[in-house]
Amino acid sequence: xxxxxxxxxxxxxxxxxxxxxxxxxxxxxxxxxxxxxxxxxxxxxxxxxxxxxxxxxxxxxxxxxxxxxxxxxxxxxxxxxxxxxxxxxxxxxxxxxxxxxxxxxxxxxxxxxxxxxxxxxxxxxxxxxxxxxxxxxxxxxxxxxxxxxxxxxxxxxxxxxxxxxxxxxxxxxxx
Numbered sequence: 001x002x003x004x005x006x007x008x009x010x011x012x013x014x015x016x017x018x019x020x021x022x023x024x025x026x027x028x029x030x031x032x033x034x035x036x037x038x039x040x041x042x043x044x045x046x047x048x049x050x051x052x053x054x055x056x057x058x059x060x061x062x063x064x065x066x067x068x069x070x071x072x073x074x075x076x077x078x079x080x081x082x083x084x085x086x087x088x089x090x091x092x093x094x095x096x097x098x099x100x101x102x103x104x105x106x107x108x109x110x111x112x113x114x115x116x117x118x119x120x121x122x123x124x125x126x127x128x129x130x131x132x133x134x135x136x137x138x139x140x141x142x143x144x145x146x147x148x149x150x151x152x153x154x155x156x157x158x159x160x161x162x163x164x165x166x167x168x169x170x171x172x173x174x175x
Contacts, residue, residue, distance in 0.1 A: 004166045005090070007157060008126035009035050011170045012086045015124045016041055020085040023047070023118070025073040025111060030057040032088045037065060045080050047073040073111035076118065083120040091138060092130030108138055109145045116149065119173045127169040136164070143169070151175040 002010070009032075016022070020041040024032045027048035036044045046061075046068040048054040054070040061068070069079050073089070091108060115125055129139045146154050151174050158167030 004128050004157070004168050005031070008088060008128055008168055008170070011126050011168075012088065012124050013039065015085045015122065017085075018042060021045075021080075021082055023076060023080065023084055023087040023115065025076065025087055025089045025115065026091065027057055027068060028053060028090065030060060032090070033057075033061060033066065036086070037061075037063070041065070041085075043067065045069070045076070045084075047071060047076060047079075049073075072107055074107040074114065076111060077114045080118055082118075083123070084115075084118045085120060085123050087115045087119060087123075087125040088128070089115075089126070090128045090130070091142075106141075109141050112142055112145060116152065116171075116173065119171075121173055121175060123173050125171040125173075127171070128166060129169060130166050131164045146171070 016039040018040055022036045022041050022044045024036065024044055024046040027033065027046035033044050033046055042065065044066050046066060048057060048070060049072045051070055058068045119125055127142065131139050146169065153172045153174055155170045156167060157170065159165050
């Protein structure tokens with residue numbers, strides 16, 4: 001079976017094309033940015049709050065097709081001023097970094113709300129959820145927010161046999 005990240009990439013592929021604008025909302029080491037660029041998209045915006053992680057990743061992608069910002073994803077509307085085809089989030093913490101620094105419920109819901117505003121009709125967004133200790137609350141807050149929205153379709157993909165394992169929320173904007 002494919003990993004949740006691989007499944008998220010498969011879900012996003014149909015909206016990726018040469019003029020596609022994408023957001024890697026939790027940049028980390030840039031694995032999702034690598035994926036977007038391998039699909040020959042026009043531009044990738046990336047957001048990363050940890051300075052050292054940001055610097056290392058930015059230095060790997062000295063590319064005219066990337067615009068990276070060392071700010072939280074909840075500020076994306078201040079930096080992205082065009083409609084977006086695809087957005088990906090990996091919530092939780094940077095695996096090889098400090099597990100004390102995690103995405104937070106309030107800022108994550110704000111970021112998802114902004115992402116929905118930026119997403120074009122028929123655009124897609126993949127949220128990879130990692131329900132670690134504080135991640136369970138964060139995931140519930142995001143799911144509750146999404147349930148209150150209209151004009152989107154959301155599917156949840158998870159392993160039924162394992163508790164507290166990563167899962168996906170796959171979103172398509174309908175109107």
